[in-house]
Amino acid sequence: DTAVSQTPKYLVTQMGNDKSIKCEQNLGHDTMYWYKQDSKKFLKIMFSYNNKELIINETVPNRFSPKSPDKAHLNLHINSLELGDSAVYFCASSFGRGRGTEAFFGQGTRLTVV
């Protein structure tokens, strides 16, 4: 009954590879996010989607391509992985407006590029 689930939990891959992370939420939220948490532990927003529409694209390299097939899913595809992409990637969901806009997070995907 996980509210926000993302897979895989761990991902180790070589430089230059392409990989995807999947996220699903069963909370009925209309907004989903991807955040990157680097080694300094700062949570930086990458993307937000509302009802499958891209709202925020926060100066992320175009090697990162989010895809939202429906409002319950937001996947992240990364091309040509670089060492600097190593981080923990968190998916989250919320209602986009009004009261009750707190976000709920998935468990994170720890990506290591070697």
Place this chain on the structure above:
Amino acid sequence: RKEVEQDPGPFNVPEGATVAFNCTYSNSASQSFFWYRQDCRKEPKLLMSVYSSGNEDGRFTAQLNRASQYISLLIRDSKLSDSATYLCVVNIRNNDMRFGAGTRLTVKP
């Protein structure tokens, strides 16, 4: 200027102490405000929402001052289990939640 700024910490306090965290935000049109808690190698989890009237949940009290664009969190009677990183979070506009860098708290016996 960062959208959300917090005391960098770390805070090391004895059990039973009272500790306060502060946070400021830059966008005066920001709509909603939260404190999250993140344990080591875990996802952030909502601790409490922050309302203009102030709100309390057990040992935790949150305050919002819109005029000063300032948010605070007070923890009374600290427990060992309160050790974590506390994140100030602001909805600067619809569908856009920004995090502070976090303040690390360690409560010692």
